Amino acid sequence: MSGLELEDINVWLNGQKILHDVNISIAKGECVALLGPSGCGKTTTLRTIAGFIHPQAGDVRISGQSCVDLPPNRRNVGLVFQDYALFPHMTVAQNVGYGLRMRKRSDSESEKLVHQFLEMVQLDHIKDRMPQSLSGGQRQRVALARALVIKPDILLLDEPLGALDRKLRDQMQVELKQLQKQLGVTTIIVTHDQEEALSLADRVAVMFGGKIREIGTPQSLYDRPKHRDVMDFLGSSNLFRCTVTHVSGDGVTVSGPGGFQTVLNRTDFQLNQNVLVGIRPEHLSIECAVPDSPRASVSGTVHETVYKGSLMEVLIKTTDDHIFRAAVSPRSVTPGQIESGTAISLVLEKDFIQIFQD
Ligand SMILES: Nc1ncnc2c1ncn2[C@@H]1O[C@H](COP(=O)(O)OP(=O)(O)OP(=O)(O)O)[C@@H](O)[C@H]1O
Ligand SMILES: [Mg+2]
Numbered sequence: 299m300s301g302l303e304l305e306d307i308n309v310w311l312n313g314q315k316i317l318h319d320v321n322i323s324i325a326k327g328e329c330v331a332l333l334g335p336s337g338c339g340k341t342t343t344l345r346t347i348a349g350f351i352h353p354q355a356g357d358v359r360i361s362g363q364s365c366v367d368l369p370p371n372r373r374n375v376g377l378v379f380q381d382y383a384l385f386p387h388m389t390v391a392q393n394v395g396y397g398l399r400m401r402k403r404s405d406s407e408s409e410k411l412v413h414q415f416l417e418m419v420q421l422d423h424i425k426d427r428m429p430q431s432l433s434g435g436q437r438q439r440v441a442l443a444r445a446l447v448i449k450p451d452i453l454l455l456d457e458p459l460g461a462l463d464r465k466l467r468d469q470m471q472v473e474l475k476q477l478q479k480q481l482g483v484t485t486i487i488v489t490h491d492q493e494e495a496l497s498l499a500d501r502v503a504v505m506f507g508g509k510i511r512e513i514g515t516p517q518s519l520y521d522r523p524k525h526r527d528v529m530d531f532l533g534s535s536n537l538f539r540c541t542v543t544h545v546s547g548d549g550v551t552v553s554g555p556g557g558f559q560t561v562l563n564r565t566d567f568q569l570n571q572n573v574l575v576g577i578r579p580e581h582l583s584i585e586c587a588v589p590d591s592p593r594a595s596v597s598g599t600v601h602e603t604v605y606k607g608s609l610m611e612v613l614i615k616t617t618d619d620h621i622f623r624a625a626v627s628p629r630s631v632t633p634g635q636i637e638s639g640t641a642i643s644l645v646l647e648k649d650f651i652q653i654f655q656d
Contacts, residue, residue: 299325299326299361299362300323300324300325300326300359300361300362301324301325301326301327301328301360301361301451301452301484302322302323302324302347302358302359302360302451302452302484302486303322303323303324303357303358303359303362304320304321304322304323304343304346304347304356304357304358305321305356305357305358305359306319306320306321306355306356306357307319307320307321307343307346307353307355307356307357307358308320308353308354308355308356309339309342309346309351309353309354309508310354311342311351315508316339316342316508317339317342317343317346317353317508317509318507318508318509319356319509320339320343320356320508320509320510321510322503322510322513324484324486325484326361326482326484327479327482327483327484328484328485328500328501329475329478329484329485329486329487329498329499329500329501330485330486330487330499330500330501330502330503330513331486331487331488331489331494331495331496331498331499331501331502331503332344332486332487332488332503332505333488333489333492333495333502333503333504333505333531333532334504334505334506334531335506335531336490338505338506338507338508339505339507339508340456340488340505341379341456341488342508343486343505344377344379344454344456344486344488346358347375347452347454347486348370348373348375348377348454349365349368349369349370349372349373349375350370352366352367353366360373360374360375360451360452361451371400373451373452374448374449374450374451374452375450375451375452375453375454376397376444376445376446376448376450376452376453376454376483377445377453377454377456378438378441378442378445378453378454378455378456378458379454379456383429384429384437384440384441384444385429386428386429386430388428388429389425389426389427389428390416390421390424390425390426390427390428390429390432390440391412391416391425391426393429393440393444394412394415394416394425394440394443394444394447395408395409395411395412395447396444397444397445397447397448398411398412398447398448401448411447412425412443412447413425415443415446415447416443418443418446418477419439419440419442419443419473419477420439421436421439421440421443424436434461434462434463434466435462435466435469435470438458438459438461438462438470439470439473441458442458442474442477446477446481446483449481449483450483451483451484452483452484452485452486453478453483453484453485453486454485454486455474455485455486455487455488456488457488457489457490458474458487458489459471459474459489459491459494460489460490467491467494471494471497471498474498475497475498478498487499492532492533495516496516496520497516499516500515501513501514501515501516502514502515502516502519502532504519504528504531504532506527506531511525511527511528512524512525512528519532520532520533520578521578521650522652523652525654526574526576526652526654529576529652529654530576533578534578534579534623534625535576535577535578535579536576536577536578536579536582536622536623537574537575537576538554538555538558538574538575538576538620538622539554539555539572539573539574539575539656540552540553540554540558540572540573540574540575540653541553541554541570541571541572541573542567542568542569542570542571542573543559543569543570544561544569545567545568545569548561548563549561549562549563549564549565550562550564550565550567550653552567552573552575552653554575554596554620555596555616555618555619555620556596556597556598556614556616556617556618556620556622556644557595557596557597557616558575558594558595558596558646559594560594560646560648560651562651562653564653567653567655571656572656573653573654573655573656574653574654574655574656575651575652575653575654576651576652576653576654577646577647577650577651577652578625578650579611579623579624579625580609580625581646581647581650581651582622582623582624582625582626582644582645582646582647583624583626583630583644583645583647584612584624584626584630584631584635584636584642584643584644584645585642585643585644585645593645593646593648594645594646594648594651595643595644595645595646596614596616596622596643596644596646597616597617597641597642597643597644598614598615598616598617598620598622598641598642598644599614599615599638599639599640599641599642600612600613600614600636600637600638600639600640600642601613601614601615601621601638602638603636603638605628608628609625609626609627609628610625610626610627610628610631610636611623611624611625612624612625612626612631612636612642614642614644622644624644
């Protein structure tokens with residue numbers, strides 16, 4: 299059953315088209331992360347779902363029911379927005395109970411629910427404090443309890459953990475994921491933190507210029523994106539121009555910088571066509587001798603190395619001036635192997651090579 303559907307949503311604001319035919323269908327209880335560059339329309343999409351923006355065209359359906367003509371307070375949506383601060387003149391418990399009072403729940407029912415949800419976010423012991431006296435993480439948890447206590451059909455989170463430091467963020471991510479699954483609430487989370495999106499969500503949607511470009515499971519989107527801009531946007535990648543130099547029943551041979559050549563099992567490319575080939579840095583490994591078996595490899599010299607703790611980034615420059623980025627385990631290389639100027643070969647894991655129309 300579908301928890302939330304957006305169908306052909308088009309939004310203009312101040313005469314400018316902001317959302318273009320946005321379509322998305324989210325199952326009940328599913329968590330989808332919305333990713334994309336600043337200004338691509340993520341917040342606008344959430345505001346449209348919540349009912350603060352009425353789309354010029356398209357439909358919003360919650361549990362199969364159209365709600366596009368309903369005001370925000372008639373949609374059962376919980377919000378934790380970037381700019382949706384706690385009410386400063388209310389205690390923690392009053393903040394959490396706000397939505398229940400608006401919905402005219404009895405005092406005793408409200409009190410019980412507020413207690414239950416404050417316990418769930420582990421804040422029951424500070425229910426009488428004012429928001430100013432809380433830490434950033436505590437405030438986020440109050441905002442989350444306030445959004446969840448109304449038992450929303452849809453939970454919309456816009457950068458909910460944006461203000462927290464790394465450690466607290468990691469901890470809150472785990473808590474958020476547990477709460478979301480425990481309550482089974484259909485959720486859309488907007489975040490700039492890609493790792494957060496990949497770890498929290500059942501599916502990730504990548505948006506550019508007011509359109510959803512691609513949606514898929516975190517792993518399929520990361521490992522096998524269908525669009526080069528999605529590959530480029532998510533994580534880091536090597537994207538390089540190649541030419542189709544041979545076409546046969548086995549597929550296409552593509553050739554590119556640093557002597558790169560490989561056969562890919564694809565039939566949708568033509569001889570002499572320019573293509574873009576992509577591979578993630580972690581799918582390149584370093585070989586100090588040119589491999590003698592015909593593997594997908596490139597040759598060059600070490601240009602620079604960057605130590606990043608759990609991994610080492612090695613930049614390799616080919617004779618035709620292309621830079622490849624490999625991410626290897628620091629333990630897998632000796633200092634001599636990666637000294638600047640050393641001749642080196644990189645082997646590309648063939649299963650992870652992506653090819654795109656140029
Ligand atoms: N009320 C408005 N009137 C006119 N244009 C607007 C309005 N609100 C947003 N926009 C424009 O719509 C576009 C999308 O904005 P939106 O806030 O949805 O982006 P976003 O993806 O959430 O970005 P960020 O990651 O920076 O939060 C932007 O170009 C923005 O300037
Ligand atoms: Mg935004």
